[in-house]
Amino acid sequence: MKRTHPATRVGQYFALALYLIFLGFPLLWLLSVSLKTPGELASITPHLIPRHWAFGNYSDALHEQGLLRSALNSTIVAVGAMALTVAIALPAAYALGRFRTKLAPVATIWILVSQVFPVILVVIPLFMILRTLGLLNSLFGLILVYLVWTLPFALWMLRGYVAGLPADLEEAAAVDGASRFTILVRIVFPLLRPGIVATAMFAFISAWNEFFFALVLLQGSAQTLPLTLAKFVGSEGQVSLGPLAAGSVLATIPSLAIFAFLQRKLTSGMLAGAVKG
Amino acid sequence: MTISAAPPIAPPEKRQRRAKPKRARQDLWLLVLPALIPVLVLSVVPLVRGITLGFTDSKLGLNIPTHWIGIDNFTQLWHNTLFWESFKIGLIWSVSVTVTQFVLALGLALLLNENLRMRWLARTLALVPWAMPPVIVAIMWKLLLDPTVGPVDAALNKTHLTHTSINWLGDFHSALPAVIVVGVWVGMPQTTITLLAGLQSIPGELHEAAAVDGAGSWRRFVSITLPQLRPVIVAITSLDFIWNFNSFGLVYVLTAGGPGGKTMLPMLFAYNEAFRYGQFGYAAAMGDVMVVLVVLLLGFYLRTQLRSQR
Numbered sequence: 001m002k003r004t005h006p007a008t009r010v011g012q013y014f015a016l017a018l019y020l021i022f023l024g025f026p027l028l029w030l031l032s033v034s035l036k037t038p039g040e041l042a043s044i045t046p047h048l049i050p051r052h053w054a055f056g057n058y059s060d061a062l063h064e065q066g067l068l069r070s071a072l073n074s075t076i077v078a079v080g081a082m083a084l085t086v087a088i089a090l091p092a093a094y095a096l097g098r099f100r101t102k103l104a105p106v107a108t109i110w111i112l113v114s115q116v117f118p119v120i121l122v123v124i125p126l127f128m129i130l131r132t133l134g135l136l137n138s139l140f141g142l143i144l145v146y147l148v149w150t151l152p153f154a155l156w157m158l159r160g161y162v163a164g165l166p167a168d169l170e171e172a173a174a175v176d177g178a179s180r181f182t183i184l185v186r187i188v189f190p191l192l193r194p195g196i197v198a199t200a201m202f203a204f205i206s207a208w209n210e211f212f213f214a215l216v217l218l219q220g221s222a223q224t225l226p227l228t229l230a231k232f233v234g235s236e237g238q239v240s241l242g243p244l245a246a247g248s249v250l251a252t253i254p255s256l257a258i259f260a261f262l263q264r265k266l267t268s269g270m271l272a273g274a275v276k277g
Numbered sequence: 278m279t280i281s282a283a284p285p286i287a288p289p290e291k292r293q294r295r296a297k298p299k300r301a302r303q304d305l306w307l308l309v310l311p312a313l314i315p316v317l318v319l320s321v322v323p324l325v326r327g328i329t330l331g332f333t334d335s336k337l338g339l340n341i342p343t344h345w346i347g348i349d350n351f352t353q354l355w356h357n358t359l360f361w362e363s364f365k366i367g368l369i370w371s372v373s374v375t376v377t378q379f380v381l382a383l384g385l386a387l388l389l390n391e392n393l394r395m396r397w398l399a400r401t402l403a404l405v406p407w408a409m410p411p412v413i414v415a416i417m418w419k420l421l422l423d424p425t426v427g428p429v430d431a432a433l434n435k436t437h438l439t440h441t442s443i444n445w446l447g448d449f450h451s452a453l454p455a456v457i458v459v460g461v462w463v464g465m466p467q468t469t470i471t472l473l474a475g476l477q478s479i480p481g482e483l484h485e486a487a488a489v490d491g492a493g494s495w496r497r498f499v500s501i502t503l504p505q506l507r508p509v510i511v512a513i514t515s516l517d518f519i520w521n522f523n524s525f526g527l528v529y530v531l532t533a534g535g536p537g538g539k540t541m542l543p544m545l546f547a548y549n550e551a552f553r554y555g556q557f558g559y560a561a562a563m564g565d566v567m568v569v570l571v572v573l574l575l576g577f578y579l580r581t582q583l584r585s586q587r
Contacts, residue, residue: 004391008494016388016399019381023402023465029428030417046428092312099305114320115516116572118523120547121327121564122320124335124557129323131339148319151312180304209410211526216552226412230530233416245420248413259408260401 034058034245041241057242058250067247070228074208074251077139077224081146081207086200088147089154094188096155097162098170104159111152123216130217137220145217146207154199161195162188201262205255225251331562337555350562360563362538363546364570366453370528370542371521374460379514381461382468387502389469390476407466415530418459422446446532452539456528463527464520468513475509476502511582515575522571543567 004012028048033041037054040047061067096104126145127136135141165188173183189196211226218227229251232244331350335343354360385403389396406414421427422445433439445455479502487497503510525544528534534541534549543563551560 012388012391012393015384016393016395019385019388019399020395020402022462023399023405026417026421026462027402027405029421033420041426043426046426046431048428088311088315091308095305095308099301101305103305103309110316110321114324116519116568116575117324117327118544118547118564118567118571119525120544120551121330121561121568122323123327124330124551124561125323125326126319128326128557129319144315144319148315151316155312205408209408209412211410211412211529215526215529216548226410226526229416230412233419233530241420241426244416248416252409252413255408255410256405259404 030245030248033241034249036242038242054242057246060240060243061247061250064232064243064247066223066228067225070223070225071251073139073222074225077142077146078204078207078254080139080143081150082200082204084143084147085150085154085203086196089151089158089199090189090192090196091184093155093158094162094184097159098167107152107155111156114152119212123213126213127216137218137222139218139222142214142217142224143207145213146203146210149210149213150203150206154203157202158192158195158199161192165191198262201258205258205262208255327561328565330558331565333558333561335557335561337552337557343558346558350559351566353559354562354566359538360543360546363541363543364567366539366541367522367543367567369453370457370460370540371518373457374464374521375514375517377457377461378464378468378517379510382465383472385465385469386472386476389473403469404466406463411463411526412530414459414463415527418462419446419531422455447536449536449539452532452536456531456540459527459531460521460524464517468517471509471513472506475506479505507582511579515579518575518578519571522567 032048032050034057035053035055036050037052037056040051095101096107130136130138130141130145133141135144169187169191170183173187178186209226210224211230214224214227215230218224223231229244229247232240232247332345332347333343334346334349335341385399389400389403421429424430424442424444424447429445430439430442434442443451445451483501483505484497487501492500523544524542525548528540528542529545529548532540534545547560547563547567550556550563
């Protein structure tokens with residue numbers, strides 16, 4: 001490659017710095033607010049680095065009524081949705097990847113169609129169906145909805161991984177007389193582990209972060225973390241900015257931790273799904 | 278993996294794999310059914326039901342009889358200026374976010390494609406918004422844009438760009454632009470990563486050949502990078518447009534559609550109609566109108582793009 005002109009390089013670094021500020025400063029500010037004392041938060045000339053590091057906001061947030069309870073609810077919903085999504089997507093993705101079937105193009109069309117339609121069209125009938133089934137305001141009902149909502153992408157991702165597996169192993173096992181079930185459990189699923197991990201984490205993050213369905217379908221006492229935090233914003237004044245920020249930081253940690261681990265896999269999984277679809 | 282070991286005599290075995298088609302069909306359905314049932318019950322049925330609901334007078338409450346009312350909802354909607362105002366806001370929002378996002382993401386992707394220091398940091402930061410719950414993104418930006426304790430206002434005052442403190446999210450003029458900035462921030466990851474993947478798939482020889490022919494970097498960007506990237510650009514901007522048009526949580530927490538409906542995206546409008554006023558049928562009709570118009574706009578965009586490609 002040709003050497004880049006020094007002036008161009010300077011320009012590039014300048015642009016990169018601007019991007020870093022735009023993307024990173026909001027995150028730093030949230031962290032900073034979560035560590036400030038109420039006195040400092042009220043100051044009219046705010047500083048990014050707190051003068052006194054205060055962790056009181058975090059314990060306040062944890063003692064806040066309902067926040068811990070909804071964190072537990074969020075965990076139940078996210079883990080439940082994750083487990084169900086993997087259990088159901090895995091066999092289906094295998095089938096779509098290995099059999100010649102008209103289902104595969106239908107599934108792709110369905111994924112596209114479900115992207116275009118505004119969720120308002122889906123959520124009203126869902127509300128009615130879950131009400132009939134007695135699953136309104138229930139975490140289980142929400143888990144089912146999240147399952148259906150993450151399934152298309154999970155299928156798409158996993159199918160990419162299935163397509164990447166050579167069929168020889170399965171054929172060899174079949175020749176040796178192994179049943180389809182044995183082949184799946186003992187050969188295919190272990191080989192798909194990276195794909196399964198990526199899909200599981202994707203399902204967890206989606207459920208953990210989701211807001212709209214939770215807002216409509218959970219109107220009783222059972223609340224998820226985004227719901228509780230959103231209510232917190234509306235009702236409280238300036239006083240509780242610190243705990244609010246602390247709660248937000250805590251609520252971000254699970255998705256962020258998973259995401260840090262996942263980011264490579266997720267992007268490559270998406271590409272695999274795209275290329276081998 | 279070795280390439281030399283690949284035997285050229287595989288075909289004869291292939292036929293045996295489909296020796297028992299009936300059995301295979303059974304297996305297929307067994308494997309797919311657990312996924313098919315929930316998708317049918319909780320996705321396909323609701324969607325079809327939602328579309329048809331727009332032609333009824335369905336209400337939120339239990340045990341209220343529902344009637345077919347034909348296109349009454351739609352004729353009523355035609356005269357509902359508030360809805361069209363909201364639709365206009367939705368279009369301004371999604372077009373501005375999509376375009377700004379695309380330009381910024383393309384710039385970032387080009388930088389990330391260069392051999393720069395700190396690239397890893399920018400790459401990581403560019404992905405973080407993806408992982409954050411939208412509600413928390415909204416809370417974070419509320420703290421940033423706060424007129425009394427937020428740093429944005431303080432910085433602008435200090436540099437004398439503004440002289441009074443501005444309530445960015447509460448002011449009639451600034452609310453929509455402020456919300457758009459947040460929308461751009463949130464959507465950066467997908468767009469940047471997709472464009473970066475597109476950039477990396479452009480063969481290096483093309484650039485080298487053009488450089489040998491004496492083409493400068495701007496020239497190469499216009500006549501190689503952009504045309505090569507075109508399918509990716511069309512795909513990601515279309516998706517971004519749809520996602521932005523249908524987005525809800527971010528603006529719901531930031532402004533709840535205020536002040537005075539200045540940031541009332543169509544989704545917020547329809548949500549209020551359905552779950553605040555209990556008019557299910559009318560809200561579904563709004564959803565129908567939204568999807569038809571979005572598909573028309575998208576079809577128009579894709580057609581012009583495909584045309585000019587030829």
